[in-house]
Amino acid sequence: MSAEGGEGVKDGGEVEPETAGDAVPHTGTPDKESAPGPGTPEKESTTVAPEAAPASPKLSKVDVLLKPAGNAPILKKKRWTVDRHKKIGWISDFIRKFIRTETEDSVFVYVNQSFAPSPDTDIGTLFDCFGSDGKLVIYYCRTQAWG
Amino acid sequence: MAEDREILREVWDGRIPICFVLAREEIDTLEEPEPYFLLVPRQSYFPLVTDKVHRQFVKYVKQESQAQGELWLDFEGQPLRWHHPIGVLFDLYGDPKNLPWHLTVHYENFPEDELLHCPSKEAVEAHFMATVKEADALKHRSQVINGMQKKDHKQLWTGFQNDKFDQFWSVNRKLMENEGEEIFKHIPFRIHQPDSVVIQKLFKPLDDSGEPHTLEQLLKCTLPEYDWPDELKYKRVIIQGIEPRLDTPALWLSEHLSYPDNFLHICITTRLESED
Numbered sequence: 001m002s003a004e005g006g007e008g009v010k011d012g013g014e015v016e017p018e019t020a021g022d023a024v025p026h027t028g029t030p031d032k033e034s035a036p037g038p039g040t041p042e043k044e045s046t047t048v049a050p051e052a053a054p055a056s057p058k059l060s061k062v063d064v065l066l067k068p069a070g071n072a073p074i075l076k077k078k079r080w081t082v083d084r085h086k087k088i089g090w091i092s093d094f095i096r097k098f099i100r101t102e103t104e105d106s107v108f109v110y111v112n113q114s115f116a117p118s119p120d121t122d123i124g125t126l127f128d129c130f131g132s133d134g135k136l137v138i139y140y141c142r143t144q145a146w147g
Numbered sequence: 148m149a150e151d152r153e154i155l156r157e158v159w160d161g162r163i164p165i166c167f168v169l170a171r172e173e174i175d176t177l178e179e180p181e182p183y184f185l186l187v188p189r190q191s192y193f194p195l196v197t198d199k200v201h202r203q204f205v206k207y208v209k210q211e212s213q214a215q216g217e218l219w220l221d222f223e224g225q226p227l228r229w230h231h232p233i234g235v236l237f238d239l240y241g242d243p244k245n246l247p248w249h250l251t252v253h254y255e256n257f258p259e260d261e262l263l264h265c266p267s268k269e270a271v272e273a274h275f276m277a278t279v280k281e282a283d284a285l286k287h288r289s290q291v292i293n294g295m296q297k298k299d300h301k302q303l304w305t306g307f308q309n310d311k312f313d314q315f316w317s318v319n320r321k322l323m324e325n326e327g328e329e330i331f332k333h334i335p336f337r338i339h340q341p342d343s344v345v346i347q348k349l350f351k352p353l354d355d356s357g358e359p360h361t362l363e364q365l366l367k368c369t370l371p372e373y374d375w376p377d378e379l380k381y382k383r384v385i386i387q388g389i390e391p392r393l394d395t396p397a398l399w400l401s402e403h404l405s406y407p408d409n410f411l412h413i414c415i416t417t418r419l420e421s422e423d
Contacts, residue, residue, distance in 0.1 A: 085344075111281075112289065114280050114281075114283075114284055114289045114292075114293070115277045115278075115280035115281040115284060116277045117281065118263070118274060118277070120263060121345075122344060122345075125347050125348075128347075128348055128349065129333075129347060129348065129349055130284065
């Protein structure tokens with residue numbers, strides 16, 4: 001199964017400006033350092049730090065692109081700069097907060113459109129192993145997509 | 148790979164004797180429960196083998212703990228992560244000279260910061276399959292696992308869960324395919340150390356001239372802060388309970404000493420002065 005083929009997926013892709021379909025309420029900015037504010041469709045989401053330019057394992061932060069799968073709502077801001085040492089479980093919590101899912105509802109996150117990493121996996125590790133073009137693409141959905 | 152069946156079988160059959168004891172402070176009855184002894188497969192996960200342990204101890208703890216019923220384990224104060232194979236936990240924290248391995252059973256004060264919850268056996272299955280998929284993403288860009296049918300995935304899991312070597316390997320050998328187009332792109336490995344996060348990096352099986360990379364090169368690439376191979380004076384490098392020579396090809400290790408989750412789990416521990 002492919003996310004792109006899923007019903008209700010309105011994925012603008014990496015290069016197009018975002019079309020934030022069913023207006024996701026923009027609630028706060030959990031990642032203060034890297035949140036330049038709502039609705040910035042630029043390729044480089046970050047306004048911080050010149051050191052965040054090229055993708056290198058030495059950096060303490062990495063670029064993450066969050067894409068919906070299935071019927072999950074689209075995030076207004078898809079591209080985030082995340083501390084390498086943050087865990088994937090933290091990303092799930094972050095997405096859950098943003099798409100206003102009840103805490104008991106599940107959010108599933110996938111890397112490579114194929115596997116769900118263990119919640120205690122470092123973002124930096126996933127970036128090193130599965131990142132491409134200087135970013136790590138993470139799909140999220142409310143039901144298991146790639147079971 | 149047929150001639151290597153004995154090695155795969157030997158690894159599969161690895162067992163660890165464990166003595167489970169209920170945490171003293173959690174005993175709520177006058178009578179103290181007896182310790183419970185089990186011989187558990189190294190390749191398995193604790194939630195798959197602790198049903199009997201749970202039945203033995205649950206009646207001795209407080210009503211509210213019984214109702215909640217989630218068992219967790221520690222070894223000398225170190226909580227044990229259920230989502231790592233038992234053999235990895237033993238190689239990391241246990242001592243082969245001191246058997247059985249004494250573990251403490253808990254129902255209270257779940258260490259939320261250190262352990263993941265395990266709500267059911269389905270959670271173990273989901274974790275296991277996700278790890279297999281991750282490994283194939285590294286080895287074959289997911290092509291082998293995605294080319295399988297749902298029933299193959301199920302057979303892989305049930306073969307593993309029920310300790311059926313042939314059932315498991317008839318599917319797993321496809322994932323271990325390593326010829327022609329299907330040569331491993333990268334070796335799925337994880338490095339575990341007692342007080343450190345798990346390390347996982349991209350590592351190719353062969354160098355530019357087609358020569359196999361060795362375990363030593365893998366260690367130099369992932370832990371460059373240490374002086375390999377001299378570091379062996381201070382550290383043990385343990386895979387499946389064995390300390391392999393550092394000139395062993397990493398690819399051979401991946402094919403023969405990987406856990407059923409398809410990852411080569413390498414444990415690095417401190418060599419105590421009294422040893423050897």
